[in-house]
Amino acid sequence: MLDLTASNPTQCGFTYDGAGILAALGDRAALVYDPEPRGMLRAREAVCAYYAARGAAVDPQQIFLTTGTSEAYSWLFRLLCDAGDEVLIAQPSYPLFDFLAQIEDVRLVAYPLVYDHGWQIDFAGLRERITARTKAIAVVHPNNPTGHYTKAAERRELERICAEHGLALVVDEVFLDSFAEGESPLCGHNDSAEGKSFAVGEQPCLTFVLSGISKIAALPQMKVAWILAMGPEGERRAALDRLEVVADTFLSMNAPVQCALPVWLAGCGTVQKLIRARTRGNLQNLDQILLRNLPVTRLEVEAGWYAVLRVPALERDEDLAVRLLEERGVYVHPGSFFGFGGAGWLVVSLLTSEEEFRRGMEEVCAEFGAR
Numbered sequence: 001m002l003d004l005t006a007s008n009p010t011q012c013g014f015t016y017d018g019a020g021i022l023a024a025l026g027d028r029a030a031l032v033y034d035p036e037p038r039g040m041l042r043a044r045e046a047v048c049a050y051y052a053a054r055g056a057a058v059d060p061q062q063i064f065l066t067t068g069t070s071e072a073y074s075w076l077f078r079l080l081c082d083a084g085d086e087v088l089i090a091q092p093s094y095p096l097f098d099f100l101a102q103i104e105d106v107r108l109v110a111y112p113l114v115y116d117h118g119w120q121i122d123f124a125g126l127r128e129r130i131t132a133r134t135k136a137i138a139v140v141h142p143n144n145p146t147g148h149y150t151k152a153a154e155r156r157e158l159e160r161i162c163a164e165h166g167l168a169l170v171v172d173e174v175f176l177d178s179f180a181e182g183e184s185p186l187c188g189h190n191d192s193a194e195g196k197s198f199a200v201g202e203q204p205c206l207t208f209v210l211s212g213i214s215k216i217a218a219l220p221q222m223k224v225a226w227i228l229a230m231g232p233e234g235e236r237r238a239a240l241d242r243l244e245v246v247a248d249t250f251l252s253m254n255a256p257v258q259c260a261l262p263v264w265l266a267g268c269g270t271v272q273k274l275i276r277a278r279t280r281g282n283l284q285n286l287d288q289i290l291l292r293n294l295p296v297t298r299l300e301v302e303a304g305w306y307a308v309l310r311v312p313a314l315e316r317d318e319d320l321a322v323r324l325l326e327e328r329g330v331y332v333h334p335g336s337f338f339g340f341g342g343a344g345w346l347v348v349s350l351l352t353s354e355e356e357f358r359r360g361m362e363e364v365c366a367e368f369g370a371r
């Protein structure tokens with residue numbers, strides 16, 4: 001089988017500094033249990049250093065460590081919502097959000113993204129979906145699987161809407177670093193200013209920035225992520241106080257990974273380079289294959305680990321994906337998995353090894369008439 005859905009970086013053939021990663025877990029400070037709801041100070045200071053290197057001044061007091069971005073969502077849903085309250089989330093986007101919300105009795109309401117030579121938020125559509133029960137707007141920056149950044153003007157508009165309606169802004173930045181220094185490698189005309197964290201600059205509304213090492217250090221098995229609480233002083237302080245109660249209830253972080261976090265974050269640039277080389281290489285190979293005048297095109301990719309393919313809309317995406325698997329041994333995601341409307345969308349992972357990706361894409365394209 002040719003697996004074009006690979007999203008687990010630990011199984012994609014990247015060379016990690018295995019000895020260094022494991023040695024960091026051996027810190028003797030981990031032998032002492034000294035629970036701190038926000039997480040160990042030195043681990044949070046390492047998170048601050050990560051943001052300082054990206055132009056954002058963050059205080060360790062604004063940070064809560066969690067065992068994953070998923071847990072961070074769960075805590076925020078509990079913090080911001082009563083049962084039945086609503087959170088707006090872009091569509092297409094990452095399918096796990098539905099489960100995370102349902103488990104917390106929160107209703108996700110999809111606001112549309114539109115594509116026309118690049119993705120953008122349909123703000124009219126977003127505003128129409130705000131109700132008395134809406135508590136937050138979530139944005140994935142850059143988004144999964146569309147791989148587009150929230151542009152600076154869109155950030156301002158989101159902040160304006162949140163301030164106007166008293167909503168919190170939840171910004172998932174797990175893929176923030178998935179572009180090359182200076183400019184996006186994946187699409188020639190991305191302004192690097194667009195790739196900035198929402199932690200940079202002023203936050204005029206209550207803002208929670210989420211990230212973690214599952215993507216930025218390609219270490220999903222180590223289970224470390226964080227919430228940055230930002231925004232106007234009063235609201236931020238109230239949110240921090242209440243989050244502390246949630247965090248103190250679980251104390252879910254273990255000591256060894258917190259001791260290791262500074263080392264892992266300091267070293268994350270190396271694996272990021274390998275991943276960027278992989279995603280760029282696969283995208284170049286994909287473009288070579290698509291030069292053959294096929295009825296298959298790809299959408300622009302600014303960042304992230306995926307490419308979205310537009311294919312003839314002859315059948316339901318899911319039927320096509322099953323057929324590609326059964327008849328050609330190629331495993332791809334149907335667009336509907338991520339909430340693409342209508343037929344004719346496939347999503348492929350750019351993390352797949354180059355040879356497997358090329359062979360897989362040859363098979364997908366052969367399905368539509370050429371090899």
Ligand SMILES: Cc1ncc(COP(=O)(O)O)c(C=O)c1O
Pocket residue numbers: 067068069070071094140144172174211212213214220224225
């Ligand atoms: C956009 C996005 N947010 C969050 C997550 C979950 O990350 P974590 O491993 O930190 O829970 C993923 C995982 O793929 C993701 O794609």
